[in-house]
Amino acid sequence: MTTSPSSPYPYRLRLPGPISIPERIRQATARPIINHRGPEMRVVLEEIQRLIQPLFGTKAPVLTFGASGTGVMEASLVNVLAPGEKVLALAHGQFGDRYAQIARELGAEVDVIESEWGWAPDPAVVAAKLETANYRALITVHNESSTGAVTDLAAIGRLLRDRDTLFLVDSVSGLAGMELRQDEWRVDIVVTGSQKALMCPPGLGFASVSEKARKVIERDDRCPRFYLDMRKALATVDKHETAFTCPVSLLFGIQESLRAIHEEGLPQVFARHKRLSDALRAGCVALGLPAFGDPASASQTVVVASVPEPLSAGPIVKHMYETYNTVIAGARNKLNGRVVRIGTMGQISEAEILTDLHYLELSLTALGHKVPAPGCGVAAAIASLR
Structure with a gap:
């Protein structure tokens, strides 16, 4: 020990995060490796998809990546942005700052609404800022683990109801530990990682994609992308496959974790x-x-x-x-x-x-x-x- x-x-x-892994999940990750393209893997991925969607609060597809939370944060942006487009970042801690920095590195023009650390973004301030420019995306952190503050996603989502702006949310440390209603709150992409409330080792990232976001993702004028290309992932998700080699052992763990979560309710x-x-x-x-x-x-x-x-x-x-x-x-x-x-x-x-x-x-x-x-x-x- x-x-x-x-x-x-x-x-x-x-x-x-990372957190201690329950023994039943740790044992699941030690199962023998199976064919990552075979019918047995498709059964695993189908169950994961069915069980994970309620945690996102969505009926939209949830995409699987061999990546950390930061990797799927980048995936959410690289698939919807073209260089020079405008992004509005709501930052109230370390990971909100990181989300904004990723957008800058991709060539976006980023406006930031800084909230005092420990306090959630003010929807009234966000509403006023949205009137000043046409933003391709609004990005924020659901549960800012550096400060312990939770964003009111429902209030922000209402502001974007009649806008083309996409709503992108990092819920790496929130999902599976607190309620998330992606469809009802009009969030277009939610990203999360395996090593926090999902109770698995680090290394898996998930991203759920709304139909509104999908229309932008499918365009050919977005940032260059290959491994993190959501078009490839979307083309395989309904077949219960992944675009590239999946982390088989980690997926066994997620499968067992989701079973445990739903057993508890x-x-x-x-x-x-x-x-x-x-x-x-x-x-x-x-x-x-x-x-x-x-x-x-x-x-x-x-x-x-x-x-x-x-x-x-x-x-x-x-x-x-x-x-x-x-x-x-x-x-x-x-x-x-x-x-x-x-x-x-x-x-x-x-x-x-x-x-x-x-x-x-x-x-x-x-x-x-x-x-x-x-x-x-x-x-x-x-x-x-x-």
């Missing part, structure tokens, strides 16, 4: 994520680590807690790992040192949350932070869970 150099405790991966999965994230957030607040950002847009899949001075996040993350073999995250951006981030996605339990808070309290105390009362974080979480 993996351990830190000095800790006797079992290894606990508590990042906001989507409403139950979403309610559990909210319940556990609320409890962890309450425990952090009780320990003297206030929730970062706007509570009205708080994530269900990651808890972002502010670190009070004179503490810094780095020593907390280090102590949690070296002493308790528990891996949580700080920030690799302008919030560096100011926040800690803990994932609340996948098949985690109440026990995981209470363990997080127990180790966090011990780490804070060891670093000189005086908590209000022994066990107060765990007690606050238990009260939230009742």
